[in-house]
Amino acid sequence: MTTTTTPLMQSTEMQATLRACGQAPLRLADGTLVLHRRLFPGVTAAMLSRARINAATQPGLIRQAGLNRTPLILAPDHPAPDLPQMGAVPLVTPTCVAELDLRGDLRAGLHQKWRNALVQAERSPLRITRRILRDGSDNWLLTADQAQQRARGYRNWPVSLTVAYARANPGKAVEFSATDGDTVAAMLFLCHGSVATYHIGCTTARGRRLNAHRLILWKAIRWLAKQGFQRLDLGPVSTEDAPGLARFKLGTGARPRWLGGTWGWWPPLGRSLRPLAGLDRGGMRWTDPHAG
Incomplete structure (x- = not known):
């Protein structure tokens, strides 16, 4: 790589x-x-x-x-x-971004509360699957992300750009999903060089109760490290505007950087x-x- x-x-x-x-x-x-x-x-x-x-x-x-x-x-x-x-x-x-070094003992780097919640998620009935994103047709995550943007009043990449990335860079848009009969959460990562960047993620109420995003992220971290990626860019963190999200990202052991x-x-x-x-x-x- x-x-x-x-x-x-x-x-x-x-x-x-x-x-x-x-x-x-x-x-x-x-x-x-x-x-x-x-x-x-x-x-x-x-x-x-x-x-x-x-x-x-x-x-x-x-x-x-x-x-x-x-x-x-x-x-x-x-x-x-x-x-x-x-x-x-x-x-x-x-702004500040959270960056996780994917080398070394990753589980040891988890914060204690994050690790405890992960253990609970690992004991849940959730099944985590990984697939390569190829297009946007009938995609649960892309559809849910569009609905989430409308509901929360913010704008992310248009679906067309995300799909263009997947098509222009085969195998480098990787989606992880959590299912419990139905899909309850998913996250998409864009790979480039020896870095992966968290792109979008959505969850349902049941997914939140089962800590689905925590389990998805952990599975993604382990897979990316095994593939030889050096760093995961988890995107912006703000302890003032979104303290819960900041704790979630930094709880992985990621370091904040201006x-x-x-x-x-x-x-x-x-x-x-x-x-x-x-x-x-x-x-x-x-x-x-x-x-x-």
Whole structure:
């Protein structure tokens, strides 16, 4: 297996997916994948999502790629306090992601309460199955996820993009389901390089009572480790906005890591907006997610 550990949004798998959808993502000279995002009619921005961004070298790379007059949205994969030096303005404060190292004694890394709940789930009548996602026809998880998005008022990837990923990258969209006669929960993981990223998951009331997601995640963790994957990206965690979900993810032994927030930058303005960046300096701090 390749040892590439780049985030999903910078992976060759994502590039192949976007091309399959008729888009034309490009790579900067340093390998950074650039996506295109329509802001409003007539205005399209270039987006560097989960990228390694260096304020000293980025302007030159942008010019070299012919994007020096294009609005840019920068979402670094790391804390980036030096971005104001090139004139970038903060738009969204940083978030934290939970990352689980899939090497070593995984069960020993589980938090005690998480492990105890897992033992109960292992004693339940649940049956866990694994399959490769190939299309979205009559798929319990994709249908349930769409309903969950509507009910909770948020937006995830459209089903068409998830299916495009599965088709453009055969065998790399892996679904785990829990059944007790009927399906009670499922989770989908997208594999890229030596990393797997948790994509979507849904459960029923019975699934919650039986700790189905805990059992699914544990089975997925063990399978991914056996396949040689090095890391599992469990996505955002927030002990303030979603403490229960944060405990669930971090209970696996995953470590929280800060990303770099979201920044806006229009190269023609150069560094003229640096004073604006200073106005939100406090909001762009990267502090211990468990502090307080």
